[in-house]
Amino acid sequence: MPKAVSSFELTLKSRSRHQTLTNWLYGELRSAILEGRLAPGARLPSSRDFASQYALSRGTVVSVLERLQAEGYITSRVGFGTWVNRVETPRPARQAPATPAYIRRVLATYKRPQPWVDLAFVEGIRPFRIGVPAINEFPSEVWGRIAADRARNFRAWLKKDSDRRGYRPLRDAIAEYLRTSRGVRCTAEQIVLVSGIQQALDLLARLLLKKNDPIWMEDPGYFGARIAFDNAGARMIAVPVDEEGLSVSAGMKICPDAKGAYVTPAHQFPLGATMSLERRMALLNWASRTGAFVIEDDYDSEYRFEGPPVPALQSLDNHANVIFIGSFSKTLFPALRVGYVVLPAQLIDSFLSFRYRTDFRNASFDHAVLCDFIVDGHLARHLRKMRNLYAERLTILMEGAEQHLGGLLAISNVRAGLYTIGHLKSGMPSRQAEKLAAAQGVEVLAVDRCTLKRPDPNALVLGFGGFDELAIRQGLLRLAKALT
Numbered sequence: 001m002p003k004a005v006s007s008f009e010l011t012l013k014s015r016s017r018h019q020t021l022t023n024w025l026y027g028e029l030r031s032a033i034l035e036g037r038l039a040p041g042a043r044l045p046s047s048r049d050f051a052s053q054y055a056l057s058r059g060t061v062v063s064v065l066e067r068l069q070a071e072g073y074i075t076s077r078v079g080f081g082t083w084v085n086r087v088e089t090p091r092p093a094r095q096a097p098a099t100p101a102y103i104r105r106v107l108a109t110y111k112r113p114q115p116w117v118d119l120a121f122v123e124g125i126r127p128f129r130i131g132v133p134a135i136n137e138f139p140s141e142v143w144g145r146i147a148a149d150r151a152r153n154f155r156a157w158l159k160k161d162s163d164r165r166g167y168r169p170l171r172d173a174i175a176e177y178l179r180t181s182r183g184v185r186c187t188a189e190q191i192v193l194v195s196g197i198q199q200a201l202d203l204l205a206r207l208l209l210k211k212n213d214p215i216w217m218e219d220p221g222y223f224g225a226r227i228a229f230d231n232a233g234a235r236m237i238a239v240p241v242d243e244e245g246l247s248v249s250a251g252m253k254i255c256p257d258a259k260g261a262y263v264t265p266a267h268q269f270p271l272g273a274t275m276s277l278e279r280r281m282a283l284l285n286w287a288s289r290t291g292a293f294v295i296e297d298d299y300d301s302e303y304r305f306e307g308p309p310v311p312a313l314q315s316l317d318n319h320a321n322v323i324f325i326g327s328f329s330k331t332l333f334p335a336l337r338v339g340y341v342v343l344p345a346q347l348i349d350s351f352l353s354f355r356y357r358t359d360f361r362n363a364s365f366d367h368a369v370l371c372d373f374i375v376d377g378h379l380a381r382h383l384r385k386m387r388n389l390y391a392e393r394l395t396i397l398m399e400g401a402e403q404h405l406g407g408l409l410a411i412s413n414v415r416a417g418l419y420t421i422g423h424l425k426s427g428m429p430s431r432q433a434e435k436l437a438a439a440q441g442v443e444v445l446a447v448d449r450c451t452l453k454r455p456d457p458n459a460l461v462l463g464f465g466g467f468d469e470l471a472i473r474q475g476l477l478r479l480a481k482a483l484t
């Protein structure tokens with residue numbers, strides 16, 4: 001028996017004066033089936049409901065349904081109802097309709113964000129795509145149970161959530177997590193929930209900067225941040241990055257009066273450095289002296305596989321210069337779309353009213369499920385498990401690269417995060433290597449896509465988090481073939 005795929009009320013065109021009711025109904029249902037508006041398997045209402053919905057006599061409906069059945073368009077069975085059959089539809093002979101002018105205008109003028117130009121987006125996740133955690137390891141049964149509990153009695157709690165910052169118990173849970181694990185100085189009042197770091201960056205860029213305002217950007221740096229600041233019309237100042245993170249002294253030389261800075265101090269994207277304490281203090285001193293903001297993107301700091309955890313830059317800030325942002329994209333899964341902004345108290349109202357311009361409501365259901373997941377201890381448990389798994393996967397990647405790509409790629413010795421960097425020993429341009437790898441079915445990201453001014457660092461970003469041992473080994477063999 002086919003599944004009911006639709007029993008929504010069907011909109012029928014009105015009847016012309018010369019048509020009988022029977023001909024009209026027959027013609028409308030037949031064309032709805034042929035045009036696919038009534039899909040194969042769709043259930044039709046009973047003849048009684050049909051008659052009352054469209055103000056027809058039941059006899060008319062029954063005779064039309066009988067005719068459609070006789071011609072093979074539908075099947076009707078006593079006790080099971082009536083549903084639409086799969087029918088071969090003739091190919092439309094007409095030419096495709098002309099594209100409206102506004103669509104042509106968009107197609108002609110829309111420019112893909114610069115870092116993505118010529119990047120092939122392939123369906124299906126292949127090694128070594130970045131930003132992919134180990135989804136197979138996610139405790140989906142636990143998540144499902146919590147979600148079912150919440151859904152079953154949502155009338156009791158959903159209406160209580162009136163705070164524009166997002167579900168209060170989740171903000172409490174995040175505040176506690178950030179204070180304990182990241183040393184962030186915050187209360188739940190300072191936390192605003194957003195759909196992820198990218199939304200946080202988009203809102204902050206437009207709130208904090210006017211057109212042509214200068215902002216320090218790590219070079220190379222995170223393409224998502226570059227896209228957000230570009231949208232806001234900001235003037236991005238390329239500040240070099242080395243093994244201590246952003247070079248604050250270079251920033252002060254190039255543009256001392258920038259309005260702010262965007263940094264990834266825990267694990268610099270993409271080169272991997274942890275910002276040194278000296279640089280952190282220099283950055284905070286510059287910000288407090290000039291009144292600049294510092295956006296701290298803490299996207300994957302949970303994953304450090306050696307050495308003690310490094311507290312957030314925000315934990316050293318005494319002058320409300322740092323805005324801390326993070327999300328659950330790496331710790332849980334990116335499709336969750338829950339992130340957070342930790343704001344200085346004086347900025348909360350402006351940020352909220354600014355956010356109101358793009359969205360009036362919060363994803364409270366997801367917030368509540370995530371809240372229970374954290375409060376019941378599942379996040380901490382999952383993190384512990386994932387840390388071991390990712391450390392193992394990184395080791396497999398490093399050892400495998402040594403074995404198969406020894407003369408071709410030097411993998412960074414940073415042990416953190418869900419991706420690593422491989423330096424092309426031959427000095428091959430990173431975009432060329434990216435292309436050769438893609439032709440062998442391997443996805444690597446050219447670090448050149450992350451640069452602003454800096455010459456191509458001849459390196460590739462390799463994500464390993466989402467791939468098991470076999471996939472990593474196969475990916476490395478293909479990469480070796482591509483680069484040889």
Ligand SMILES: Cc1ncc(COP(=O)(O)O)c(C=O)c1O
Nearest residue numbers: 131196197198222269299327329
């Ligand atoms: C530096 C950096 N920031 C942020 C993100 C994640 O952003 P979101 O929370 O929008 O998924 C990523 C993910 O790849 C990243 O690499």
